[in-house]
Amino acid sequence: MAVERLQRALARAGFGSRRTCEQLIVERRVTVDGVVATLGDKVEVGTNIVCLDGLEVDLDPDLRYYALHKPPGVVTTMRDPQGRPDITAFLPEGTRVFPVGRLDRDSEGLLLLTNDGELANRLLHPRHGVEKEYLAEVDGEPTAKQLARVRSGVELDDGPARAVRGRIIAASKGRGAVRLVMTEGRKREVRRLLAAVGLPVTRLIRLRIGPIGLEGLEPGGVRSLERGEIQALALAASAGR
Secondary structure (H helix, E strand, C coil): CCEEEHHHHHHHCCCCCHHHHHHHHHCCCEEECCEECCCCCEEECCCCCEEECCEEECCCCCCCEEEEEECCCCECCCCCCCCCCEHHHHCCCCCCCEECCCCCCCCEEEEEEECCHHHHHHHHCHHHCCCEEEEEEEECCCCHHHHHHHHHCEEECCEEECCCEEEEEEEECCEEEEEEEECCCCCCHHHHHHHHCCCCEEEEEEEEECCEECCCCCCCCEEECCHHHHHHHHHHCCCCC
């Protein structure tokens, strides 16, 4: 890519007007390759490492970030060889992104989609501990003892699993609901974890990934993430580095 002035690159990537980006530089909040930037500095997108408030930012204007409320019955893929409903139907035509992690076909709730591979990998890696919050409706009335087991850990066929937090939402007439916060994302992990303590899941909804929640999105709804949300995701994915 061509070399351009730093404030122009920041503005083009959505960090505010050029004047706003100049002010960020004046306030010494921007670094280039580890050196505090000054007005007049030039950068080459994709070559220089630019950070704002200590967090690396991507100046590529072609990057896309979406939040999708996946309905049940939809597979988390851009194209399904078996012809089942997939997530492409909910995205703007021609969008080239991929899902950050998966929800199984029967589950619903928040999916993040992007073409930012670096951020996606950081969000998915367990060492960063990015929280995923779920609401699970279950067969059986959950007890404090069962939730304690879920929090302390259960041995599954692919290793131990645990919720970092969990609480009972409802328990009546042989049914119940719990909210769990996980920091891993193994295949059907929440379903298997709850089944292991005698609470088979009848409905599973992902409510949140890091700082991004499902609020305001109806099933099938999709929206672009705002710049502040993208930065908050990057911050959440920087833990444990």
